Amino acid sequence: MRRAEWVAARWLGVGVTACLAVVTIGLALGGQLALYINPDSAWFAVSMAVLALVGTVATFLVPLGAEADHGHDHGDVPHGIAHAHDHREHDHGSDHDHGSEHVDHGDLDREELDREAETVMLAPRRALAIVATVTGGVLASGITVAALVLPPASLSVELAMARDVGAPPLFAGMDSVTLATSGDTSSFGIGEWATVFATSTHPDTFEGESVKLTGFLTPDPDDPDSVRLTRLVITHCVIDAQPAALPVLSPGWESEHEVGDWVELDGTVRTGADGTLVIEPATVTAVPEPADPYEY
Structure with missing residues (x-):
């Protein structure tokens, strides 16, 4: 499942960008880019398309799923430091246990209820975010595929x-x-x-x-x-x-x-x-x- 998400993210990022860059360069080489943009801006569009393709090639050097890594892996911690850290946590826990002979279970229950309520409130937002992401991805993919397969055409008289x-x-x-x-x-x-x-x-x-x-x-x-x-x-x-x-x-x-x-x-x-x-x-x-x- 995670691999499918990574592939989808890569497609909606560099994949769509690369396809549109290819379309832009192809239209320029065929002399049809003026059907879509002012010819005075053609040099800029083509330059950005070439840059996008270079960036696309560079992404193959990045492992799939690496974009989801936000740098939480801080490397190996020396054994002595880790042991000292665990020891301090143990001492802190012991002091807490000896200093508190009674635990208010009512407070724990309220915290648990608050967490459950927060989860229930966030569920619709997460569902809406997922629907919006999927819808946007489908639309972006459809436009990209249409640009690749449909022949260039001018705007219609009816639209004018x-x-x-x-x-x-x-x-x-x-x-x-x-x-x-x-x-x-x-x-x-x-x-x-x-x-x-x-x-x-x-x-x-x-x-x-x-x-x-x-x-x-x-x-x-x-x-x-x-x-x-x-x-x-x-x-x-x-x-x-x-x-x-x-x-x-x-x-x-x-x-x-x-x-x-x-x-x-x-x-x-x-x-x-x-x-x-x-x-x-x-x-x-x-x-x-x-x-x-x-x-x-």
Whole structure:
């Protein structure tokens, strides 16, 4: 039983870590790590993965179960010291026996009852701790095995739509807004343009700006004659991925495209009737999903 516990502890420690490290390095070598983290952080993730594998190899030098040894074995005590220690304990015990002719058995009974009550109180906590440990171990193992056997995949369009809470997206800083005002928008993606659309106080400044963007289509809940060109923007990893969307004037778009279709759009920024910015498309061409479907 103890051996099984040691193996489980080793698996949930270095075993899971080693598997995730292998997955990380494999994704990096295959050029697919960007599906999960910002490419700017790839060097750090790969370095930590290599370090984890080195640590895993080092654990083979540690005997199984050694992690449960907390250093209670203080080595052999010299015979003379041990004998003297036993002698002092014997003398102490003798003094106690001779000095106390009567033992209060009521106190002993109360102590025994207190110990039993404490054991009863701790039993549910121990059971809960065991259940939590087993549950966490199963979940961690399941995620690790899934990472090993499932092919890499990007986040779905449905997830992007679910994460869209309707709040104005702010993926870029004021430097991007300032750059847009100066007219240098050639490097802008959907994330930067979404920030400009949401924060511009002078929409007419961008009237007539040309855009060429790639994203997937999602419906505009506020305007049936518009569709939204959407892309997921990642700051650090897919956990913080948020959708950026731009309104595109396209009456009857459902007759040519479906929700989730990837398209390349050439168009012009216009000021809508309500004073907000929209894109007037010149061409909307269906394209396959890019190898790197995110913006960063």
